[in-house]
Amino acid sequence: MPVDMRARIGLVELPNLVLAASGCAGAGRELAQFIDVARVGALISKSIMAEPHTGNPSPRLTETPSGMLSSVGLQGPGIDAFLQRDLPWLLSRGARVVVSIAGQTVREYAELAARLSDTAGVTAIEVNLSCPSAEDAGRLFALDPQRAGSVISAVRGSARYDIPVFAKLAPDVTDLVAVAGACVAAGADGLSLINTLMGMAIDPRTMRPALAGTYGGLSGPAIRPVAVRCVWQVREAFPSVPIIGMGGVRTGRDALELLLAGASMIAVGTEIMHDPAACARVLRELEEALAALSVDRAADVVAQAHGRFPGGLAGRT
């Protein structure tokens, strides 16, 4: 019997719980050459800003062991072009779209959320809090519970009531649960865990940083154990808050690991660069892995590793 892979974000039912992570699926068109974007659970857009943004100079990417270090700097067309061109295209293809937003001020985030609320077809808003705050000397919002909370509260306040708001958090913090708690208290409907870890590489030939932006965000399988830990900790603290788990998912097995840690949806990111059809493959592999465990519904394994059902699913038929 096929496994029920459905998931729910707010009022929208997703056909499956495997999403494409922000910044790894382009505007959707790039992936449509390889997979049917309507069959991805939802596509999380590149982070959209109020204005067009060039991003950082090159080199922007460098490969590290089982990882990718990147400092793209939020290159994007701005919300106008996104709403005119990218979103309608995705919707015309039957895709569900979670729109990631990024800003430099609390107000910018709130304005973006308001713009999205005037638009039909936005499944959810994901708030990328790993942006330098112009109001706090360039510190990332995600590093401070209070600042993260103030962004979420402003976004929740200006977003339409039926559009769920997910806070995407950075793992580079001393107390992730505190940041998650501040976001939940500020009205976040869910959390996206995790963003990249800050890293750095130096090219020994040039004796200079490998990236023009000096630091970069580390992604890929190298960070998967960090993602599992973060999802676990936050789930322990807030068992009723939905989590989109992401960070180094490469196979269905990796997706299952994040579900067991407490994510109710997962997103595939850097692996899409390696395998443009990764979302479809991970979904298939996850379904096979669940079928092999005699699980009927993917939702049944969420947070199973926390041991609230002693003995796991065995004998629970």
Next chain:
Amino acid sequence: MLTLRRVDAYHALTLVAPAIATKFRPGQFITVAVGGPETSMLGRRAFAVHDVRPDHGGTVEFVFDASGPGTRWLATLHARDALDTVGPLGRPFPLPKDPSSCLLLGVGYGSAPLFALAARLKERGCSIDYLLGAQSADRVFGALTARRNGRSAAVATSDGSFGARGPVTLLLEQIIREARTDVIYASAPVSVLREVTAIATRYAIPVQASVDVPMACGTGVCMGCVLPVTGTDGITRMVRSCVDGPVFRGDLVRWDDLNTIPFDALGAPGWSGAGPGGRPPGTPRDRGDPSPRTPLGPPERQTYAG
């Protein structure tokens, strides 16, 4: 994979890949995953297609220099090993409408994509002159083919071990004058492309430049291979060389501003396309891609075995 052979300092790998061979147009590239299924190397490696042949239903050949961990792994493959391949990708070389005098300039194994292009140009009655260069004789790719099927073929090497001693640009002006070149097709490091474009501009000759910018995905999602290119609307954008290139009109690439964000690029810090006060009312903020997209078939992804 079908065969792997040494070509002087390089390797040439041939795949049985009928779907790619059928759709391919000269100038396009493929990407391959390196290191096997459990690889720790996440970036795909991009290679210009050297040649496609109809045998075995369709084969694709690319040339590489085994200089890094990924390409060294490729050099260890054997016949019948599977290789995860995606292609054809990118925009091909545009072809002239009328028979023209074409100069094909390649440096190192960058010359690999020029020979399939030459075949197409010849079908259209174009005459072909080659100018090849490299560090040394063993790094000049395709000199024999160039001599055989070009109207002329000149070579320059940095160490003087083959042809003239010096950069290819040393011979460029002389060839342009003698061959009455109408268009230059160039595939070389960006520093050379910049020089070539500068010289060609003096002679009012268009350059179609295939850039060799490191890519991590080849499909447009990673945003790693951007370079500043001026659109036909006069606005500079940071465009991806994988989907908007790798072939660009030389005069539109801001060669002096590579690895920077030009202050006047769309969306640069403090950018205002319409001077102080922002854009005039009604002006779209982003007028889309810098040049119209040629309709091409979708790329194929498959694990091809010999």
